[in-house]
Each structure stands twice: as structure tokens, then as C-alpha cells.
Amino acid sequence: MRISDILSTAFLNLWRRKMRAFLTVLGMVIGVASIVVMVSLGIGIRQATVESFAGTGSLTTIRVSSWSYVSSGNGGGSSRQKELNKKAISEFKRISGVEAVMPLVETYGMIKSGNYATDASILGVTKEQAEQFGITLSQGTMPGSGGSTTYEIALGAWTLQNFYDPDTYRQAIDKNGNPKVTTDSRMQLTFDYRNIYRQALIAMDNDDSGEEQTPLGSFYKLRVTGIMDQDNNDFSYYCIMDATQLEKLAKANKDFTNFESGSYNTVLVKVSNIEDVKPVKTAITEMGYGTYSLQDAVEMAEESTKNVQYLLGAIGGVALLVAAIGIMNTMMMSIFERTKEIGIIKVLGCRMDNIAGLFLAESAYIGFFGGALGLGLSFGISVLLNQLLASSGLRSIIPAYLAFGAVGFSIIVALAAGMYPAIRAMKLSPLAAIRNE
């Protein structure tokens, strides 16, 4: 038989028993809808998890550190260190997929403004790096090299709010909740905490160990050029200075900053695409460095949401299983009703595989219509759920692969359910045609 004849005959056979076909399809619709909605919720949970991580920083940035952990395979392990220097940086740059490399020139200092002071983590970046790594300001401009005695700085998003009186530890905030220190206030930077805490200074004066004391560190005049963007999770905490300037200052205050030029604790590597993260990360790890990217966290989160997804899928799967049994039942009944008809077409020369094909095609139709209508129902439920669950953060997402997969899967399930009845039909005796009732 031609495929077109098998398909049209099978459709006609279904159509002749509309009510039964409809009920069987309905079972499939409910089965498919339940599995699609459940899986869509699972995907929603996963998506929400990934997004919550993506919100904490760039997914395409790899953080490379000189320290790495080497597992010894028995649950234990050791850490090792490999120097992160200019040579390593130029090697990173050569790995394919790497867009930019930025060593984190980072020092800790204190900013003083009048009676108030605050701690500051200062990052040295060039304008180019700021662009590549998405270091953004909410106001002002990026700091440049400044004058001969003043240094330009962009303050961290919360630096102004963090000023306090070092003697009383009272926060520098007026009764309206606004910081007393503003970008226009005069500020000075020091790397020696004794300049800020008088107690520490007194303690030092009373030190009778006889050791020679380091002289007090200097103050540097600051000019605030801008404030970091508070939504930029990777960098908002930092104050930013020009890389060369900061390096100069850090070197001059070596006693307080432990700064070692040309060697870094951390280097940031930016890759072009999310897909590049893994290979680049592997390459750097193989060079002997420790690596971390948000991808790791995302992957771990995905791993943990997987179980939830499986569970949801399984719950939906039960309804589909019931629907599949319904198909089997319908097909068995249909075959018992048509024993004589099957016998007749066997006598008339309908091949066994064609007979099986006719019944499988009927099952496939049920699967197809059930799948397609079930998918439609799922989209409806999904829209409804998203409105009802909007406040809870739960979401139902039906991506294209789920939609097509659902219809395909329901056809496969229907075919599997129709397999046994089709084989039964195939094996029926042609003698049924001869018997006269």
C-alpha cells in the first residue's frame, strides 16, 4: 500500500468512531499538557536560577588566581601557587576566544575627608580595560592620571555612605539620611591606617620594644571624577583609579600595601562568548592556575535544579502514561471490533506490514492530535500560570524544543502504545473473513 493510502485509510477509520477517537485524544491532550506544563515550570526554575547568578556578574569573565587546588584523588588535596606575571598575561591573551585580560591591581587604603574616613578597595584600570570589562559609572567620568599632586578617583557605589568618624565610629550621615561627605568634599588618600586611628598612633608611641618604627605614610590629595554604577555587581564595590597612577602609589607605600610590581594575585580574563568559557578555563587550569567563573556556579545550580525538573517531569509523565494506556485500550477494542474486516483485507491481499501500518498510523494520529492540542492547552495554562505566579517568582517557560519535543514525544508514546495492538491485528487469522455470523 502507498503511504498516502495508509494514512488516509487510518484517518478514515478513526473518523468513523469520532466519539471514541475524541476521548482517546482528550486523554492524550491532558497527558501532554501536564508533562509540558510541569517541564515548563522546571525550565522556569532553572532559568530563574541562572538569571539570579547572571545578575551577580558577567558570565563571560573568568577569574584566574595564582593559587589552585590540586585534588590528590582520595578526597584530599593540596594547593599550589604559580606566579601570575606579565608573561602569564600575554599567554592568556593568546588563547583563542579570549577577548581581554586584566590583572587586578588592587590595594587597600583609607580615604579621609575632614573628620571622617572610610576604608577603600582601590582597583587600578586603564580606560580600555574599563570598556572591555564593563566597568561603568553611574555619574561622572573615568579617572585619568590627574595633576602632579592630585590623583583622580571614581568612588565605589557605596563609598560616600560608608564614611564614619574614626574616633566615635558614628556614620557620616545627616538626619535626612544623606551622606555628609559629597563628591565635592576634599578628600585625601593614605595607605597607613595609623594616620586615621589615633589609638593606634598612641599605642605605637607607647611601644617600648625598642624596634625602629616605620615613619607614617603620606596623604595624597584626591579628586573625585565619578561614582561607580551600583548595578554593576562585579565592580561596584571598588574605587577606581588609573592603573599607572595606582601602581605608582602602591609602590611608594610598599610597607603598607605589600605591593609587588609585575606579579598579581588575580587576573580577570574576558571571553567573547559563553561557549568559550569552558575551553579557555580548561586551558588556563592546565597552565597551573586556579580559575573561577560564574559559569561554575551556574552549572552547579543547574545540576541541583535538574532533580526538581526530573521530579516535575515524572509527575507529568504519569498522566501521559495513563493516556498511553487509553490509546492501547482503544486500539485493542478497535481490533476486536474489526476482526472480520481485518480477515477480509488479508484475504484480499493486504500485506501484514500494511495492516500493522494501518493501526500504527491510527495510534500516531491520536498521538499527533493529542500532542498538538495538548501543546495548545499548555500554552494557555502557561500564560495563566505566569499571571497567577507572577508574584512568587515561579515561571512557566515553553521553549521551542519543548514544544516540538512534546508533539514528537507524544507521537512516539502513541506508537509504542499502538505497537502491541498492531501486532495483534497483524496476526489475526484471515479465516475470520469466511465465518458467517
Add this chain to the structure above:
Amino acid sequence: MQENTLIDVRNVKKIYRVGTVGIQALRGADLQIASGDICSVIGRSGSGKSTLLNVLAGLEKVTSGEIVISGKHLERMTQAELIVFRQLHIGFIFQSFNLMPYYTALENVALPLSFRGVPQIARLRQAKRMLELVGLETHMKHKPGELSGGQQQRVGIARALVTNPQIVFADEPTGNLDSNTSDEVMRVIIDILREQKKTLVMVTHDSHIASFGDKVIHLLDGRITDVALNEPAPKELTTQNEPNVRETEVNLDA
């Protein structure tokens, strides 16, 4: 054995197991049918005539013996091979017509062609020609329920012949018809088959219907007791008069 033997039945036995008892439906039947023979198989109920037809058409397996049709051993074929064999060589006319009630006469006749993979337009064209041949060109769009018994059987005949088979098996083709219609239908069958030089094996319990055949095979208790050659009956005599039967011993193998 004749030169043009089409169907060769050699010592065929068929035993049905009913519980622990074996019922012998065929007890060693031998029979040769030549190409173009119009044969009737006659016997009482339980004589084994239906069983003979079933095993000849490959609907049932023989218990022992051989059935060779145009050189092919039916007893060695699987069910799937038998179906293909029927598709290519055999037409079948049923007692209760066995038309598909939801198809029109035309679609019913075209059905066996669809099993052969003939495209719809071609098979409807051939079916139409067959319906014209059996004189039903005016009822092509009718469903079986809208046709008389005689008309339904004529659709059945058209369906059996549409694939241009070598052999047509008929199982009590007039069993569900009244006697006038029976004769009419029999004449349609015999005329067409004779004209197209096809072989017919028809089972009946009615000696009058059997007399339409050129060769009448008598079956009793699972054995072939007699094969009689029949002079082609003059058409005006067929309804009332006893057919002109000449007894022979030809083909009665020892």
C-alpha cells in the same frame, strides 16, 4: 498429470484439534485443476469442502500433504508470503459479500488494488471498468447498504476480478441469495471467467449451482469421491432442467 495443471493437490490431510480429539476434515485429498477450469466442489455440510477451499486459498495450513499452485508450494509459505501470493494470483468471492459498508461500490472494488499500491486515479478507473463488466455502472456511488443482495455480490465479483487474478475462489457465492438472483449471479461469474479464461474453484452444497461448473468435484468425509465432467449447459436449460452430466473417471488418481 496434465500439461497445464495449475492447481495440484497431493494427499492433503487437515486435522482440527478440538480439545484432545482430532477431527479429520480432509483425509488425503488428491486433485488436479487445469488452467481455465471452471470447477465446482460439492459436498454436504462437514464433507470438508470449505476446508479444501481454505487450504487452497492459503487461509489455513494443511496438516500434511502438498498444495502446488502454478509451481509454488503453499504449504511451505509463511502467512506473509501467502498474503502476497493471494494479492498477485487469487481473487476471492465470499458468501456474505464482505463489502466494506462505509465505502461505495466503486471504492470497494478498488480496495484490492490499493493493497498493490496502485495510485487512486488508476485504481478507480479499473474499478469502474469492472463494475461496468458486471452491469453495475449505474450504482457505482452506492454504498453496500443501498444495494440488493445480487448487486452486492456483483460488486464482490468485480472486486475479486479487478486485480486480474489467475484463479478465483468462491465460497458459496450464492448462499445468501434467492434462487433467481443466484442464477443471475452465477451467470455473471461464469461468463466473465470463461471469457477471460480464468480458473474458478467454487464451493457449494447446492447441486444446481454446482452444475454451472465444467468440472464437479464431489467431496465426502474429507475425501474426493468423484470428479465429473460437465457438458457446457445450454443457457436455456440451466434454471429448471437437470444439467447434462457425464460421469468420467478422469483425474481420479488412485
